[in-house]
Amino acid sequence: MFGRRRPRTRWTATSSVLAMLAGALALTVPAGAAAADRPAATPAAAVTEHLLEHGRTAIGATARDTPRVDITRSADGWAFGTAVLATEPGSDRMPQGWLFLAERERGTWRVAFEGEEGFAELSKRSPVVKAQEKPLFAQRDGKQKDTLDRGAPGADGDVTVYSAGDYRTGMALPTTIGANTVMTSGPHGWSGSAAPWSSLDFAGGDEAVRAARQGTAYTMCRGWIRVVHDRGYATDYYHLWNNINTNGGWVNTGAFLGSTGTDVTCGGAAYGRHVHFGLIQNGSYIPIAGHNLGKWVLYNGSAAYQGSAMHGSRRVYAGGTLYNYGALGLTQAVIDANGGTYVNKRSGPGTGYASKGTVADGATVGIACSRYGTSHTGRYGTTSLWNKLTDGTWVSDAYVWTGVNGPVNGWC
Secondary structure (H helix, E strand, O other): OOOOOOOOOOEEOOHHHHHHHHHHHOOOOOOOOOOOEEOOOOHHHHHHHHHHHHHHHHHOOOOOOEEEEEEEEEEOOEEEEEEEEEOOEOOOOOOEEEEEEEEEEOOEEEEEEOOOHHHHHHHHHOOOOOOOOHHHHOOOOOOOOOOOOOOOOOOOOOOOOOHHHEOOOOEOOOOOOOOEEEEEEEEEEOOEOOOOOOEEEEEOOOOEEEOOOOEEEEEEEOOEEEEEOOOOEEEEEEOOEOOOOOEEEEEOOOOEEEEOEOOOOOOEOOOOOEEEEEEEEOOEEOOOOOOEEOOEEEEOOOOOOOOEEEEOOEEEEOOOEEEOOOOOOOOEEEEOOOOOOEEEEEOOOOOOOOEEEEEEOOOEEEEEEEEEEEEEEEOOEEEEEEEEEOOOOEEEHHHEEOOEOOOOOOEO
């Protein structure tokens, strides 16, 4: 399900050598040099320096963090690979990592990490970026900033809109589709309780960890796979046993990535086998609450690791079992009867139109287009928006989850 290509050159620098290089390079950067331009002799040295600076800026990296740079492709003054700040195994701090691109021009290495504006620009020109990667990398330029319009679903039902108000992911759960798994921990940070609460833990079932959505996959280190998707998203899968070894290979939704485990090769802690799953957009972890995975909407709890997931009106709390219904399409919706068992369908956008039957709570429906009609109140507030389903009937937007506070397939 995923392709592998042997790289032309593969350089792996040890942490001790990289630390020495970083120390030396800190003395050689000329005053006023651009942050991403490195006059280092090798791409590994330039990326290491950028990694240390980026880590201090992005996550407050400390002296305990060990830089690991793995150049997996290189050609004609270009380099691509992974840059990881590893922590001590058993630490309460998880490793942090990024894909990078580097270009040598007039003796200087220009380095950009995913989520930085230069990453998208370099990817368009780079000969070491595969054709299937280019459209995905073009969406990882850091320009799509999160906004806070109105509340991430929390225990009180308030909603916060991130990702410019569009929560659609097109993702399944990171488990076997059509099978049960246990959400052992609800929303929490990649490194514990700290915000953003981007992550979930899953275990049980057949213990297989699978790609939540199609995309290109990368081995960040042993036990850790990252999959880059469309719409600027990426997903992380950590603590894996027997994970695949891949360098941009294409994976489909549901592709096997490894098994739940306790691997902490790059640091962090794992108490009992599970997959630590994280949601990323434009190179940064983002709050997972409000997003839909496997047709379950995620909710924060009053504290990290708590929270819940809802499929229609059915709520399951952390520690409970979730059935992986598969991915919700970008023009599909899940019926949420707001505590009821069904929603009425109409022949037009309002209760004054004839009844055309019902649709069950939790059912998946396709949306053809939308328009305004009579006003109704559901789980996410009051709206007069109605959705025309692909079977020709209409339902109020108050009783569906689409991930968008508006039309998902245009106006009728």
